[in-house]
Amino acid sequence: MAKIMIAKVGTDAHDMGITVIERWLSEAGHEVVNLGLYNSPSRIAEEAAREKPDVVGLSFLGGEPVYLSGRVLEELGAAGLGDTKLVAGGVLTPEMVEKLSDMGLAATFTPGTARETILEALAAIVAGERRNVPTEKPKANTGAPGD
Amino acid sequence: MTEAKTFDAYLKGERPPNTHTDSGIELDASYGPGRAPLEERPGEYPFTRGIHAEMYRNRLWTRRQQSGYGTPKESNDRLIFLLKQGMTGLNVDYDVPTKLAIDPDHPLAEGDIGTVGTSIATAEDVAELYDGIPLDKVSSTLICQPPASAFIVATYVRLAQARGVPLEKLIGTIMNCGFTQLVGPNYQANTTFYPIEFTYRVGLDVMEWCASQMPKWNLVNINAYNVRETGVNAVQEAAFAMMVAAQHIEGLLARGIDIDAFAPRMAFFTASGLDFFEEVAKLRAMRRIWARMLKETYGAENERSCWFRTAIQTAALPLTAQQPLNNIVRAGVQTLAAVLGGAQSIHTTSYDEAFALPTEASHTLSIRTQQVIAYETGVTKTVDPLGGSYFVEELTDRLERDILALMDEMRARGGYLQLFKERYIEDAIREARFEHAEAVESGAHPIVGVNCFADEDQAPPEMDFFAVDRAMMDGRIATVKAYRAARDGAAVEAALSGVREAAAGEDNVMDSVFAAVDAKCTLGEVGQAFREGIGHALPV
Numbered sequence: 001m002a003k004i005m006i007a008k009v010g011t012d013a014h015d016m017g018i019t020v021i022e023r024w025l026s027e028a029g030h031e032v033v034n035l036g037l038y039n040s041p042s043r044i045a046e047e048a049a050r051e052k053p054d055v056v057g058l059s060f061l062g063g064e065p066v067y068l069s070g071r072v073l074e075e076l077g078a079a080g081l082g083d084t085k086l087v088a089g090g091v092l093t094p095e096m097v098e099k100l101s102d103m104g105l106a107a108t109f110t111p112g113t114a115r116e117t118i119l120e121a122l123a124a125i126v127a128g129e130r131r132n133v134p135t136e137k138p139k140a141n142t143g144a145p146g147d
Numbered sequence: 148m149t150e151a152k153t154f155d156a157y158l159k160g161e162r163p164p165n166t167h168t169d170s171g172i173e174l175d176a177s178y179g180p181g182r183a184p185l186e187e188r189p190g191e192y193p194f195t196r197g198i199h200a201e202m203y204r205n206r207l208w209t210r211r212q213q214s215g216y217g218t219p220k221e222s223n224d225r226l227i228f229l230l231k232q233g234m235t236g237l238n239v240d241y242d243v244p245t246k247l248a249i250d251p252d253h254p255l256a257e258g259d260i261g262t263v264g265t266s267i268a269t270a271e272d273v274a275e276l277y278d279g280i281p282l283d284k285v286s287s288t289l290i291c292q293p294p295a296s297a298f299i300v301a302t303y304v305r306l307a308q309a310r311g312v313p314l315e316k317l318i319g320t321i322m323n324c325g326f327t328q329l330v331g332p333n334y335q336a337n338t339t340f341y342p343i344e345f346t347y348r349v350g351l352d353v354m355e356w357c358a359s360q361m362p363k364w365n366l367v368n369i370n371a372y373n374v375r376e377t378g379v380n381a382v383q384e385a386a387f388a389m390m391v392a393a394q395h396i397e398g399l400l401a402r403g404i405d406i407d408a409f410a411p412r413m414a415f416f417t418a419s420g421l422d423f424f425e426e427v428a429k430l431r432a433m434r435r436i437w438a439r440m441l442k443e444t445y446g447a448e449n450e451r452s453c454w455f456r457t458a459i460q461t462a463a464l465p466l467t468a469q470q471p472l473n474n475i476v477r478a479g480v481q482t483l484a485a486v487l488g489g490a491q492s493i494h495t496t497s498y499d500e501a502f503a504l505p506t507e508a509s510h511t512l513s514i515r516t517q518q519v520i521a522y523e524t525g526v527t528k529t530v531d532p533l534g535g536s537y538f539v540e541e542l543t544d545r546l547e548r549d550i551l552a553l554m555d556e557m558r559a560r561g562g563y564l565q566l567f568k569e570r571y572i573e574d575a576i577r578e579a580r581f582e583h584a585e586a587v588e589s590g591a592h593p594i595v596g597v598n599c600f601a602d603e604d605q606a607p608p609e610m611d612f613f614a615v616d617r618a619m620m621d622g623r624i625a626t627v628k629a630y631r632a633a634r635d636g637a638a639v640e641a642a643l644s645g646v647r648e649a650a651a652g653e654d655n656v657m658d659s660v661f662a663a664v665d666a667k668c669t670l671g672e673v674g675q676a677f678r679e680g681i682g683h684a685l686p687v
Contacts (some may be wrong), residue, residue, distance in 0.1 A: 010259045013329060013336035016378055019577060020584045037335050038686075040254055055200035062243065067617060068258035091468075093502045095614070109466045111501050112597045115588050119261035131636035140601035145164045 001028075002126040005053035007035035007044050009068045017090055017111075021059065025122070034082035041068065045075035048084055054126050055106070060090035066099045071079050073103065085125050089113070164593055169422040170380035172545055178537035185540055185558035189489075189530040193438035195431050197489040197541065198454040203527035208485075209492035210517050211288065215240035215265035216504055217619050219276040222265035227279060228507060232514050236492060237287040237319075239276065240264035241299075246329060247340050248295040248674025251623040263504065264290070268669045273302040274309070277479040278292040283312045287319035288368070288458070294341060294677050297660045298436035298670045300353055304360075305664055320359065320365035325350040326391045326567065327370035331377040334573040335644040342673075343567060345681055349656055351398045356657040358399075358409045367395055368413045372460050375418035378579040379586060381429045382546065386553035387572065388415060389436060390563040396445055397562075406445045407524030417486040419493075421477060427533055428542040430457065430488030435547055436554075452474050460494040466501050470596035471608050472594060474498035474550035479516050486520055487533055493517055504613045523577045627669060634667045642662040643676040650680025 004025055006018055015037060025032045033051050035044065048056055056076070058069060069088055076084050088100055089109035099107045106125045109118055167173045172613075187193075199205065210236055215222045227236055240263040244256035250268045251260045260266050267273060282303075291299045300321050301626050307317055315405030322328050325346035330336050337343055350367065357366035371388035379387070392413065399409050411562055417433070419426050437455035441447040461481035464569045466474040475498045482495045495513035497505035505513070521527055566572055586592035593599045642663040649659035656677075678685065 003235035010257070011247055011249070011255055012259060012263075013243070013333065015330070015333060015336070016580055016648050019580050023581055024584075038255060042254075062259065064262055064615065064617075064620075067620075070586045071258065091501060091503070093612040093614070095612065097607070112594070114598075115584075140603065140605060141590070141599050142601050142603055143599060144161055145590055145599040 001030050001056040002122065003031045003033070003051065004055045004057060004109060004122065005033040005035065005044075005051055006057040006059065007039045007047075008037045008059050009039055009041060009044065009072065011038065012061055012063040013037045015059070017056045017061070018059040021057070021089065021118070024118065030120050039126045041071035044072050045079040045081065045117075047104045048076060048081050049079045053084065055085045055087060055122060058086070060088060060092065062091070065090065065096050066103070067093055069100055069105060070103060087122070087125070089118075156475055164591060168328045168381075168425040168542075169420060170382045170425060170546075170549070172425070172542070172549070178541050180537060182537070182541055182544065185534065189534075192442070192450070192453060193435045194454065195435045196534045198434065198456065200530070202530040203486075203521075204530070207521050207527060208490050208517075209236040209286070209458075210234050210514055211236040211238045211379065211492040212494050212510060212513055213238045213240050213290065213401065213460070214510070215242075215290075216263070216613070217261040217265060217266055217615060218623060219267065219272045221261075221619070223278050223280075224274055225507075225510075226276075229510065229514070230280075230285070232511050233518060234514055237280070237285055238290065238494065239287060240290045241295075242266050245670060246291055246295055248284060248298065248670050248677070249340075250627050250669050250671030251620070252309060252627055253671060255303050257620070259454070260623045262615050265304075266623045267676045268623075268671060269630055269667070270302040270357075270664050271630070273299075274306050277303075277306060279552060281312075282307050282310065283316040283318065285318075289319065290328070291322055293323060293325045293346050293353060294656075295670060295674065296323045296353050296550060297349055297656055298664065298673050300357065301657065301660045301664045305661070314361050315363065317361050318363050320368050322352060322370060322416070323350055323353050323367045324369050324391065324395070326394070326563065327373050327388070329373075331370075331373035331570045331576070332387065332391075332567060333377065333576065334567070337567075339686065341677065342681070342683055343564070345650070345677070345683070347394070347398065347564065349677075351395070351402065352655045352657055354395065354409060355402060355404065355655060358404065358412065364412065365414050366409060368414045368416050368458070369395070370414055371417040372462075373416075375420070375462075376464055377576045378464070378583050379576060380579065381420060381422070381425050382549045382553060383575060383579070384418060385429055385433050385436070385546070385550045386557065387563070388417070389433070389440065389550070389554055390557050390566075392437075393440070393444075393558075394563040396668070398444070406447045407452050408440070409448040410441055410445070410447055411449060411454070414491075415457040417457045417459055418479040419459050419488070419490075419661055420462045420466045421481060423480060423484050424539060424542055425546070426481070426484040427488045428539060428590055429547045430485075430490070431531075431534075431539075431543040432547040432550060433457070435543075436550060456491050458492040458494070459488075459490040461485065461496045463496045466498070467594060468501035469604065471498050471501065471610065473596050474500065475512065475516070478513070479520075483520055483526070486526055487531075489531065499610060499612060502610075502612050506613045508611070529676055539670070630667070631669065638666040639668055639672070642668050643672055646673055646676035647680035650677045
């Protein structure tokens, strides 16, 4: 199991995603540090230096995810934590997902992503198996409800 | 799923996954004439069937799409564009730094300038935003909560005065609800920048000022939509919103203001979810509850005080990133529920909501959705067409009972402010979120394209999305810095010290905010002066 730090960056306070993710990760046995709302990129790096998480996860709805993720990477690098894996989730356009992947984020998750998909991706990241967006899609329920 | 399995399932017959409403009310197979028929007509107290006898036959609902992004100039262009498409009222959203009363060059604002609303820091920005828009002819909703709403109202009033528009002719709404407007009633979101008591008090200051100066202006709009979007159900949405309204009413009454001097200018903003009949019944129940509460609890005598007036936005929570075109259908159904529920204005959420702010094209489609319902379906030609349906009347009664029961419980436990501080609201939100997430994961709550009827390849959609550019953000930062450098520093300092004193004291803060606007203080400076006045430090 891993130590995962999650945070909202900047002024966006939509926290449904991060609230549910915190619960899912804890239930899966991970140690979760939830920094909550209103974190500047430098604060996230400071907390990461203190907590030494395996993965840092950022949650977005609004704001500029590409710019802010870049700033967090920059601050993590400046704090000597360039190896910390960074992931992002939330309301992201396909173009943002591509840019975030190019910037070196280990994974991105868009709305409606199933719990299992997120947990598997994080497990793979922690095991060092990948540093990029998942290429294998999980099996979707293409049938009627409950199938 | 294999083909054989699919065919088996279809042979067996598809059926709904459950027979309860989204709020959990178990439904009967059919409803009959058990209940005494409703004698009320639309336009008659307690207004179950609508606040006007003729409703849309006299005047269609206002098509009021939220908009705002980037610089005030860019937003002005979009507003003019939307008015040309047939939008009939303005609904201006500000970016989050503006709502939090921090300027674009604040360290926490760097990635959020102009992203989900327009960036406002000065009175000049407000003038640019409304350039070419007549303030006495087009009604404007200003989406901002206290204490920033004090600055937003002051700058809007100064703009009107500069143009020679009398204040009694201004038509519109300041949202101004410190409990619901930011992102709903979440605890941390609403306590970090200001203590909730201060936010509440400045909200009342703004209401009091508007009530005395702008007779046509709506002085608060309780944002039940944001409450709902946190994940709670229709009963909680309605009960929380009514209790927030009661909190505002009691605050104004305690200041010695007559109920009928402000209640006609209070309004709501509610969600229209996807559970069609529950949403219609919710609006009918809310009208009845509001009318009785105003008359029986607060002694209102003016009939207008008893009118539950609501703007509606079709809920965004049921919209999906998967198969995004499905969202057009969802929003169409939600819009129809809003119309049959008797809404005063509607924002139809765009199908690209799960990705970004709407583009011009998706914004236009939202307006067209409403126009098709308004002009082609005929549902506007008689009032409350669902009234008298056995099912709709019984469901309305049931929702009324459930909402009132929750309100009674909340009242017995000390009222809204108290329960907010005790995190009762926060706990309710968290519980609803976990329940919903579980229901989606397990498939108990089917979402087409997500947990059933999903696409095999799940490729990202090929659509154009709205994007903001970094140069705009940097431009805003440079603009506010240049603005500060070109003012009379002594006048600014004197005005800000007035704001600090007003915040520390008990008198209405509005005079000090007007003085600050006149001295060219920025919104962020006024916000900071508020904090200094009450001794509240920003943890960031």
